[in-house]
Amino acid sequence: MLVAKGLNQFYGGSHTLRDVNLHVPTGGVTALLGRNGVGKTTLLKCLMGLLPIRSGSIELDGADITRMLPYQRAARGIAYVPQGREIFARLSVEENILTGFAARKDGARSEIPATIFEMFPVLKQMLNRRGGDLSGGQQQQLAIARALVMQPKVLILDEPTEGIQPSIIKDIERVIRTLAERGEMAILLVEQYYDFASALAQNYVVMRRGEIVKSGSGDAMEQDGVRGFLAL
Numbered sequence: 001m002l003v004a005k006g007l008n009q010f011y012g013g014s015h016t017l018r019d020v021n022l023h024v025p026t027g028g029v030t031a032l033l034g035r036n037g038v039g040k041t042t043l044l045k046c047l048m049g050l051l052p053i054r055s056g057s058i059e060l061d062g063a064d065i066t067r068m069l070p071y072q073r074a075a076r077g078i079a080y081v082p083q084g085r086e087i088f089a090r091l092s093v094e095e096n097i098l099t100g101f102a103a104r105k106d107g108a109r110s111e112i113p114a115t116i117f118e119m120f121p122v123l124k125q126m127l128n129r130r131g132g133d134l135s136g137g138q139q140q141q142l143a144i145a146r147a148l149v150m151q152p153k154v155l156i157l158d159e160p161t162e163g164i165q166p167s168i169i170k171d172i173e174r175v176i177r178t179l180a181e182r183g184e185m186a187i188l189l190v191e192q193y194y195d196f197a198s199a200l201a202q203n204y205v206v207m208r209r210g211e212i213v214k215s216g217s218g219d220a221m222e223q224d225g226v227r228g229f230l231a232l
Helices: 040-048 070-076 093-103 114-119 136-148 166-182 194-200 226-231
Strands: 002-011 014-024 028-033 055-060 078-081 154-158 186-190 203-208 211-217
Touching: 002 040, 014 028, 014 040, 014 186, 014 211, 028 040, 028 166, 028 194, 040 070, 040 078, 040 154, 040 186, 070 078, 070 093, 078 136, 093 136, 114 136, 136 154, 136 166, 166 186, 166 194, 194 226, 203 226
Parallel strands: 028 186, 028 203, 078 154, 154 186
Antiparallel strands: 002 014, 002 055, 203 211
16 A cells, blocks of 8 residues: 655664565554664655655556645555644644544545444543643543544654653554454554553564664564664
């Protein structure tokens, strides 16, 4: 569903992504792992068009989107939940979710699907509360809900467990697992919490210094020594 080929990206004279090749198939979770500063978030921003690439190509569902702007990629079906969530603090929970409709190709605004509240029941109880008044875990759920109303082909999640209380991490894990089991979208999960990633991943990719240095099946992560590899 999402394919990156030979991506190279620079910050000034620093070569931050080095010939990155990435395949994210529909119907599962691809976990992108690596220590801080190896280029994971940079890669996600390049996939979304938020950062320029020097060379390489990006395809979504067989179509070349390399030169598309971020809103065009979103309209094509990529939803991005960034690190730090970036919800609208002064808008209500309901208004935050409704902004997701603007990214859809048809731009049509409609009622929030019932499935959103089935996945995140706490949000239904807080529709009139300002986004900035929510806890970090609730804001993370809100950011994912906003992305899901886009009905994306690809869902990109950048460290969804960062700074989140354990009970809500379990809720987020349940939602991601449900989405993966439906088999309707490709999910790219950037995560430093190894146990969370390994519990969900059908495939894994490890980055180091801007390069993909290890990859394989999610079932083989322990056997492949990924936990120890990440500690190096």
